[in-house]
């Protein structure tokens with residue numbers, strides 16, 4: 591059920607359902623058994639989504655998604671480790687930067703921004719450099735929307751004996767991720783992405799077999815997922831004040847996720863949003879930054895119209911006045927803007943959004959007819 595607040599066509603925070611918002615109307619004691627049970631239920635459900643009950647644990651963490659990316663690297667990559675980041679966009683660069691800042695040895699395999707990363711080049715790089723212990727991959731690079739070949743990268747890492755860390759922030763719960771087929775040491779996502787919760791907590795799946803070796807890796811107290819996990823297992827509680835309302839909202843969002851039909855149903859709805867968006871925008875003469883075969887139903891980057899009358903700020907405000915929030919581009923060399931397909935919306939809202947885009951462009955004199 592929708593309410594009348596603005597529709598966010600952004601990659602998080604995103605539009606949440608009324609039920610999810612209403613789940614935040616109650617206060618919880620962080621030490622209380624009821625809240626501990628809520629945390630445990632959320633963790634169990636998260637593990638079920640990747641079929642990870644046997645081989646993985648999930649460790650929730652306070653903060654936005656990046657806090658969990660930083661925590662995952664700090665916890666899982668040993669201090670003498672060497673991380674290779676596959677870089678085809680802004681979130682890849684962020685992973686490399688935070689790993690460098692904490693003092694890990696980092697190499698970057700620079701790839702074109704408008705293509706998925708190349709498994710062949712990864713393989714070559716790993717064969718040429720034995721010192722690389724870990725590979726960092728962004729599953730869906732939200733900067734452009736391109737989806738990277740997770741299964742192939744996992745297979746190469748397995749074959750060449752390297753460990754894999756996946757930022758699946760904007761893909762988890764929408765694109766298939768099944769740890770019966772994939773092997774990774776850590777995979778990261780957050781409450782406010784495709785699970786359609788509110789922002790405020792991340793979570794990291796860590797392979798059980800490596801857990802003990804993660805003790806004392808972290809340079810940071812608050813980002814130490816080993817410590818968070820050990821404490822939570824022992825007490826049922828978070829180490830420091832938990833984002834109680836965010837956890838309650840996520841628990842309610844997970845109920846709706848199950849009711850909808852889980853990951854396949856969510857992907858289906860996002861795909862309908864995506865198709866609605868793409869066909870309407872193409873009809874208006876707008877083109878996508880990525881080639882059609884590289885587009886994803888998560889977020890779409892559009893080239894800004896080549897017209898002097900187009901100004902993103904003006905465009906943004908005109909669309910906002912009609913109730914829809916767009917997202918600026920994240921590319922340096924080309925003028926773009928982005929439209930998210932994720933969140934508690936259907937193609938009905940998406941159709942209204944593209945109508946709003948159309949009338950904004952007409953008002954600006956960019957679109958005729």
Ligand SMILES: *Cc1c(COP(=O)(O)O)cnc(C)c1O
Nearest residue numbers: 654655656681730732757759760
């Ligand atoms: C959203 C997102 C993040 C986390 O960003 P925050 O602003 O810290 O929540 C990290 N990686 C990807 C790919 C994302 O889409």
